[in-house]
Amino acid sequence: MSRRAHPQIKSLRSVDALRARCADLGIDLPLDDTLEPAPDGPLARGLAVPAASGPVTVGNRFAVLPMEGWDGTPDGRPTDLVERRWQRFGASGAKLIWGGEAVAVRPDGRANPHQLLLSDDSYTEGLAGLRRTLVASHAEAHGRTDDLLIGLQLTHSGRFARPEGPPAPLLAYRHPLLDRRLPAGGTGAPVLDDAGIDELAAAMVAAAGRAAEAGFAFVDVKACHGYLGHELLTRCGPDGTPLPFADRTRFLAAVLDGIARQWPSLLVGVRLSAFDLLPFRPGPGRVGEPEPWSGPYDLAFGGDGTGLGVDPAPAVELARWLSARGVGLVCVTGGSPYYNPHVQRPAYFPPSDGYLPPEDPLVGVARLLAAARAIKAAVPDLVVVGSGYSYLQEWFAHAGQAAVRLGHADSVGIGRLVLSYPHAPADVLAGRPLDPRLLCRTFSDCTTAPRHGMVSGCYPLDPVYKARPERARLAEVKAELRAGIATAAPGPGTGGDAAGESTSPMEEHP
Numbered sequence: 001m002s003r004r005a006h007p008q009i010k011s012l013r014s015v016d017a018l019r020a021r022c023a024d025l026g027i028d029l030p031l032d033d034t035l036e037p038a039p040d041g042p043l044a045r046g047l048a049v050p051a052a053s054g055p056v057t058v059g060n061r062f063a064v065l066p067m068e069g070w071d072g073t074p075d076g077r078p079t080d081l082v083e084r085r086w087q088r089f090g091a092s093g094a095k096l097i098w099g100g101e102a103v104a105v106r107p108d109g110r111a112n113p114h115q116l117l118l119s120d121d122s123y124t125e126g127l128a129g130l131r132r133t134l135v136a137s138h139a140e141a142h143g144r145t146d147d148l149l150i151g152l153q154l155t156h157s158g159r160f161a162r163p164e165g166p167p168a169p170l171l172a173y174r175h176p177l178l179d180r181r182l183p184a185g186g187t188g189a190p191v192l193d194d195a196g197i198d199e200l201a202a203a204m205v206a207a208a209g210r211a212a213e214a215g216f217a218f219v220d221v222k223a224c225h226g227y228l229g230h231e232l233l234t235r236c237g238p239d240g241t242p243l244p245f246a247d248r249t250r251f252l253a254a255v256l257d258g259i260a261r262q263w264p265s266l267l268v269g270v271r272l273s274a275f276d277l278l279p280f281r282p283g284p285g286r287v288g289e290p291e292p293w294s295g296p297y298d299l300a301f302g303g304d305g306t307g308l309g310v311d312p313a314p315a316v317e318l319a320r321w322l323s324a325r326g327v328g329l330v331c332v333t334g335g336s337p338y339y340n341p342h343v344q345r346p347a348y349f350p351p352s353d354g355y356l357p358p359e360d361p362l363v364g365v366a367r368l369l370a371a372a373r374a375i376k377a378a379v380p381d382l383v384v385v386g387s388g389y390s391y392l393q394e395w396f397a398h399a400g401q402a403a404v405r406l407g408h409a410d411s412v413g414i415g416r417l418v419l420s421y422p423h424a425p426a427d428v429l430a431g432r433p434l435d436p437r438l439l440c441r442t443f444s445d446c447t448t449a450p451r452h453g454m455v456s457g458c459y460p461l462d463p464v465y466k467a468r469p470e471r472a473r474l475a476e477v478k479a480e481l482r483a484g485i486a487t488a489a490p491g492p493g494t495g496g497d498a499a500g501e502s503t504s505p506m507e508e509h510p
């Protein structure tokens, strides 16, 4: 865990240097040497998305990944900050907007007291307004909008629901490790039964109808990041072993059938954690380590049974099943920001409640891109959007262009980079050099802030958040954390200078 062990991306000054680093790590991360701008470059090509009324063409191969800001009103409606985020998504130049941000379909499904809601018709106009804002900013910056595809992400936060602030979990099953992280070990937390699943699916279908009325071209039935739609994929019976596929997909089946019946022209996508690992925790020297577990671990969807490796087969099986049920798009992600954040958001600087990277974050990027590639190879008719590119910084588009050119993914999904540098896709497409001052350096403030009750945003690089009063509070939180790490004892395996070295990724940034 040192700068030497995990060199920062900005120190890799060429594509060849990044290639050499990948070779040292033994990972396969295809990279193009040069970027080809519009109109002929791979990232500028149109993408056909299957639809009931004939394919819809999306104007390029960039997608904005969903990112919430913990900044809606207490009753779940957009604020000026939400509006601004969507405006910036529109200005990015990406022609696919994957979901905007997580929107809860029921009040009990909110992940925080400021998450957006779509639980009754009174919310439809607010979401329609966000969509209009996005379209208008796209039109202003990029002209045509008939090749812009905008979806809305629908969710129930399940185990991670905190509608009023304190945890109020709704569990898919009793989990031997994750329940320990709940108040009183999860005793008293309700576990969904079949009737509860059907009821929740009906709420999701109703919200999908509202999304259609609000003008969204597709909904994302969220099945990732540890939330309910994801946890149900490893649903267990009372004996603690996973139930048959039909029981684990009961929720998805009910939602997809309901949408097909009631809203046949609405496109459907699924954001899927295609693999998962054991929950991680801070270990010696605050370096991440998996929770101790003995024997096979079958509670990680897409895991290889060890809790630490990936098996693409379950995600491929599910992707085939989704495609057969009319799902046209899949956005591939992995793990959960709550219990193994390094898997989902590879970062050099961890969030305050996280841990120091247990692996070079490039390994995490390669794991994410490989998951998308496996699904695309097995189910070529599905439109596959990849995640995990922001960590690559200067080289994100080199990896994205290679992925699209080689057919490993159809679209390059970008998250944090859009918060710090919204017009990065537009710059790439126009053949302009990237502005290194705006590149997301994975400082994780956008995750640390909401973990401490503040709105999320790119405090280090976005002028609006730089000027917000929360920035001082955030600096205090991080200073306390650095002090905590500096006093933490170095543990075995972290090297003799581990304590000193391990403070470096928590340094204050510019």
Ligand SMILES: Cc1cc2nc3c(=O)[nH]c(=O)nc-3n(C[C@H](O)[C@H](O)[C@H](O)COP(=O)(O)O)c2cc1C
Pocket: 065, 066, 067, 068, 069, 100, 101, 102, 153, 224, 225, 271, 333, 344, 345, 346, 387, 388, 389, 390, 391, 413, 414, 415, 416, 417, 446, 447, 456, 457
């Ligand atoms: C501030 C923030 C909010 C996020 N909100 C969501 C969300 O609402 N829904 C979702 O599926 N993923 C969410 N994510 C995860 C991102 O969509 C993305 O998967 C992740 O950041 C990795 O992509 P990146 O490396 O390009 O950032 C969020 C990430 C961040 C940093």
Ligand code: SF4
Pocket: 416, 417, 419, 420, 439, 440, 441, 442, 443, 444, 445, 446, 447, 457, 458, 459, 460, 461
């Ligand atoms: S706060 Fe900004 S620089 Fe840090 S991870 Fe988030 S987007 Fe990137």
